[in-house]
Amino acid sequence: MTSNNKLFALIIPVISVFLGLLAGAIIMLLSGYNPIEGYSALWRGAFGDAFTIGETIRRTTPLILTGLAVAFAFRSGLFNIGAEGQVIVGWLAAVWVGLAIEAPMIIHLPLAVLAGALAGGLWGFVPGLLKAKLGVHEVIITIMMNYIALYISNEIIRSVLTDHATKTDQIASSASLASEWLQGLTYYSRIHYGFLIAIFAAVIMWFLIQRTTIGYELKAVGFNQHASKYSGMNVSKNIIISMVIAGGFAGLAGAMEGLGTYGNIHLMSGFTNLGFDGIAVALLGANNAFGVVLAALLFGVLKEGAGEMPTGAGVPTELVDIIIALIIFFVASSYIIRWALLRFKKEGK
Amino acid sequence: MDYVIEMLNIRKEFPGIVANDNINIQLKKGEIHALLGENGAGKSTLMNVLFGLYQPEKGQIRVKGETVKITNPNIANDLGIGMVHQHFMLVEPFTVTQNIILGNEPKTKTGRINIKKAEQEIQELSDRYGLKVDPSAKIKDISVGMQQRVEILKTLYRGAEVLIFDEPTAVLTPQEITELMEIMRSLIKEGKSIILITHKLKEIMEVCDRCTVIRKGKGIGTVDVKNTNVNELASLMVGREVSFETEKKPAQPKDVVLSVKDLKVKDARKVDSVKELNLEVRAGEIVGIAGIDGNGQTELIEAITGLTKSQSGKIMLNNKDITNKTPRKVTESGVGHIPQDRHKYGLVLDYTVGENIVLQTYYQKPYSKNTILNHKEIYQKAEELIEQFDVRTPSAYTPARALSGGNQQKAIIAREVDRSPDLLIAAQPTRGLDVGAIEFIHKKLIEERDKGKAVLLISFELDEILDVSDRIAVMFDGKIVSSVKPEDTNEQELGLLMAGSQTTKAGDSK
Ligand SMILES: Nc1ncnc2c1ncn2[C@@H]1O[C@H](COP(=O)(O)OP(=O)(O)OP(=O)(O)O)[C@@H](O)[C@H]1O
Ligand SMILES: [Mg+2]
Numbered sequence: 001m002t003s004n005n006k007l008f009a010l011i012i013p014v015i016s017v018f019l020g021l022l023a024g025a026i027i028m029l030l031s032g033y034n035p036i037e038g039y040s041a042l043w044r045g046a047f048g049d050a051f052t053i054g055e056t057i058r059r060t061t062p063l064i065l066t067g068l069a070v071a072f073a074f075r076s077g078l079f080n081i082g083a084e085g086q087v088i089v090g091w092l093a094a095v096w097v098g099l100a101i102e103a104p105m106i107i108h109l110p111l112a113v114l115a116g117a118l119a120g121g122l123w124g125f126v127p128g129l130l131k132a133k134l135g136v137h138e139v140i141i142t143i144m145m146n147y148i149a150l151y152i153s154n155e156i157i158r159s160v161l162t163d164h165a166t167k168t169d170q171i172a173s174s175a176s177l178a179s180e181w182l183q184g185l186t187y188y189s190r191i192h193y194g195f196l197i198a199i200f201a202a203v204i205m206w207f208l209i210q211r212t213t214i215g216y217e218l219k220a221v222g223f224n225q226h227a228s229k230y231s232g233m234n235v236s237k238n239i240i241i242s243m244v245i246a247g248g249f250a251g252l253a254g255a256m257e258g259l260g261t262y263g264n265i266h267l268m269s270g271f272t273n274l275g276f277d278g279i280a281v282a283l284l285g286a287n288n289a290f291g292v293v294l295a296a297l298l299f300g301v302l303k304e305g306a307g308e309m310p311t312g313a314g315v316p317t318e319l320v321d322i323i324i325a326l327i328i329f330f331v332a333s334s335y336i337i338r339w340a341l342l343r344f345k346k347e348g349k
Numbered sequence: 350m351d352y353v354i355e356m357l358n359i360r361k362e363f364p365g366i367v368a369n370d371n372i373n374i375q376l377k378k379g380e381i382h383a384l385l386g387e388n389g390a391g392k393s394t395l396m397n398v399l400f401g402l403y404q405p406e407k408g409q410i411r412v413k414g415e416t417v418k419i420t421n422p423n424i425a426n427d428l429g430i431g432m433v434h435q436h437f438m439l440v441e442p443f444t445v446t447q448n449i450i451l452g453n454e455p456k457t458k459t460g461r462i463n464i465k466k467a468e469q470e471i472q473e474l475s476d477r478y479g480l481k482v483d484p485s486a487k488i489k490d491i492s493v494g495m496q497q498r499v500e501i502l503k504t505l506y507r508g509a510e511v512l513i514f515d516e517p518t519a520v521l522t523p524q525e526i527t528e529l530m531e532i533m534r535s536l537i538k539e540g541k542s543i544i545l546i547t548h549k550l551k552e553i554m555e556v557c558d559r560c561t562v563i564r565k566g567k568g569i570g571t572v573d574v575k576n577t578n579v580n581e582l583a584s585l586m587v588g589r590e591v592s593f594e595t596e597k598k599p600a601q602p603k604d605v606v607l608s609v610k611d612l613k614v615k616d617a618r619k620v621d622s623v624k625e626l627n628l629e630v631r632a633g634e635i636v637g638i639a640g641i642d643g644n645g646q647t648e649l650i651e652a653i654t655g656l657t658k659s660q661s662g663k664i665m666l667n668n669k670d671i672t673n674k675t676p677r678k679v680t681e682s683g684v685g686h687i688p689q690d691r692h693k694y695g696l697v698l699d700y701t702v703g704e705n706i707v708l709q710t711y712y713q714k715p716y717s718k719n720t721i722l723n724h725k726e727i728y729q730k731a732e733e734l735i736e737q738f739d740v741r742t743p744s745a746y747t748p749a750r751a752l753s754g755g756n757q758q759k760a761i762i763a764r765e766v767d768r769s770p771d772l773l774i775a776a777q778p779t780r781g782l783d784v785g786a787i788e789f790i791h792k793k794l795i796e797e798r799d800k801g802k803a804v805l806l807i808s809f810e811l812d813e814i815l816d817v818s819d820r821i822a823v824m825f826d827g828k829i830v831s832s833v834k835p836e837d838t839n840e841q842e843l844g845l846l847m848a849g850s851q852t853t854k855a856g857d858s859k
């Protein structure tokens with residue numbers, strides 16, 4: 001049963017992706033586009049040249065981190081719908097430190113990154129605390145925290161960081177993740193060192209969950225709170241820790257945007273969607289650190305490649321949103337795939 | 350001879366284990382057929398095959414002579430097969446009637462659910478078989494025994510001719526067991542046939558007509574209960590002689606290890622359930638708490654182990670105050686606890702056996718150092734205990750969920766006994782265990798005692814209390830009402846004391 005489960009955990013996302021792409025092809029056919037042209041445009045858009053590869057990596061970076069933010073909380077049985085807000089406050093805090101402090105890079109950059117993580121962690125702490133102490137459902141609180149983050153951050157940008165401007169100044173170069181060397185390699189794409197941080201964060205998550213007593217406790221609490229209490233674990237503490245670390249990951253995603261991609265923060269008319277995409281990434285990645293990296297890469301590729309589809313093949317970019325939605329649909333309905341596979345195996349015997 | 354059910358040469362494999370290896374069982378119409386075997390022998394698996402939950406790799410199932418394929422429980426239902434699982438599958442906030450008709454609702458002409466009609470039918474069924482169930486009661490308000498009858502009614506409502514009971518008596522009080530036996534007899538009278546899984550040989554002798562024995566996945570044979578006895582059944586099942594007497598030397602109690610003074614505890618519904626209770630357990634003795642379920646035993650244990658707060662009073666361990674300390678503190682000061690509800694408290698079912706073995710010690714050396722887990726040490730320990738306590742599992746890496754009920758229990762016991770705590774609290778430690786395993790567990794408890802540890806045993810089985818304890822404390826209505834020596838008393842007297850009657854003999858020994 002266990003080996004089967006592990007296999008399913010691997011096969012189901014792969015099959016879902018395949019089915020999603022297949023369905024996308026059918027939709028293209030039905031609406032009079034050539035799917036082969038469509039997909040080759042997508043491929044070119046994501047991997048066509050050094051520039052697009054750089055942009056694909058840049059797009060993937062925050063998705064890895066928000067994916068981790070959702071997956072990590074989920075491992076202790078919590079639904080972190082708040083990655084979105086955690087991204088925004090992380091972004092804000094990182095940029096703030098990037099603007100306000102003067103220091104050599106070796107201090108300034110880590111400080112700014114850390115500020116992003118801490119702000120996200122704080123945004124995770126509040127729902128964690130309310131859940132642990134008062135039993136308020138984290139989904140409701142995290143959704144509300146998203147709006148609080150959005151409006152507070154806009155207000156701070158308007159009234160504190162600038163004088164009613166729509167965006168802040170560029171951060172000091174000592175706090176920037178941008179790399180001339182990497183940009184040079186990629187025809188001046190916006191790629192930055194953040195992807196190393198994202199990969200490192202995934203390794204940290206894997207290590208925490210699989211190799212440490214912290215992960216052992218977090219997972220135990222996720223599986224069975226009664227047994228966790230019986231065994232002497234502090235259930236409340238674990239819920240809070242889980243949300244803080246999850247928030248920290250999402251905060252880092254914000255810092256990537258603030259210190260890497262944009263180098264500033266602008267007024268937001270709506271959510272960045274990085275956090276919400278993180279939910280899909282975590283789901284597709286089966287809440288596993290390396291699964292999340294792969295799923296984020298897939299999303300990065302699809303979203304980046306989509307840009308080439310209208311010009312390259314006349315296919316509207318919305319098609320990619322449909323494909324992504326279908327992939328998620330297939331993962332979520334993995335029960336059907338599981339059933340079909342079992343059926344298949346039986347018949348093959 | 351007509352058989353209602355025949356399972357022929359059934360084989361069912363799980364990764365790393367053959368749970369059923371060419372097993373045969375034939376059920377005659379109108380008989381109660383026992384299915385007996387050690388923990389992990391494959392009884393539940395075999396019945397799950399019959400009920401359509403598992404598909405066998407090989408073998409044939411015949412219902413009234415016709416070969417059938419049962420690929421899901423609905424088909425089993427249609428064939429007149431019903432199963433009463435050990436863990437009930439009921440919706441707590443729903444009424445008895447709502448639970449029974451779920452998925453099978455009778456409709457009025459306008460398409461609404463006809464609750465009235467259903468209630469009437471259920472009342473009739475209940476009366477006919479003497480089940481005494483109130484169709485309009487909510488599940489969460491009725492006792493475990495009643496819930497089981499609801500499960501029985503559910504199968505009858507769906508027209509079951511054959512009823513499978515998987516360890517129905519493990520969760521019942523002695524009184525409820527007697528009633529269940531009556532119910533089974535009346536089912537037979539109405540032409541039903543029954544397969545009964547139980548580890549209690551006395552029950553088999555009492556109600557069953559025939560008994561099929563399986564050992565380690567293999568069928569050993571079927572015997573007529575008339576021509577056999579408890580000893581033969583036990584040795585058929587285990588493959589060796591089993592002694593039912595628990596051998597032990599007289600206890601040599603030393604210092605007081607646990608002392609509970611004037612303890613008051615409220616239960617989950619904030620009702621006083623432990624009321625100024627006093628209790629002492631000494632090193633080198635086993636104190637058995639006898640009492641009918643619901644007289645505050647659970648709350649007493651939870652208060653001692655730190656799972657529930659006590660209102661007032663004092664709990665001392667080795668002269669140190671542990672009142673209202675956290676479970677971790679209590680564990681560290683030397684308390685081991687075999688919990689009554691193994692799925693709720695005892696195990697993280699999704700963790701492997703190995704991970705469960707270190708549930709209280711994972712943060713200590715050698716299982717971890719500076720918060721880094723040492724999997725090698727963890728699994729080495731697990732393998733050692735699996736071997737020593739004969740936990741039947743494909744490996745230490747198997748999730749606890751995949752173990753048979755009895756083997757889950759053995760894994761918990763292994764973990765708690767191995768830590769060799771100064772005070773070992775064993776709540777229903779042998780519930781769901783086979784006779785061989787019970788013998789083994791009792792031996793372990795006595796060994797702990799002989800090592801100079803204090804053991805507090807809570808059990809609803811008077812046999813167990815009488816056999817194992819050195820001193821019996823009778824609990825009634827939240828208090829210890831008397832304290833007797835097992836050699837000075839018997840089941841009848843204990844029964845009376847547990848029901849709250851004050852006999853003159855009560856409290857004559859210390
Ligand atoms: N879903 C499963 N996956 C893997 N192994 C399983 C599964 N269910 C049962 N087993 C294994 O099959 C064997 C038989 O288990 P089963 O539950 O049938 O035993 P049992 O006779 O009912 O025992 P008990 O008296 O302890 O309930 C055990 O070794 C168990 O570990
Ligand atoms: Mg079983």
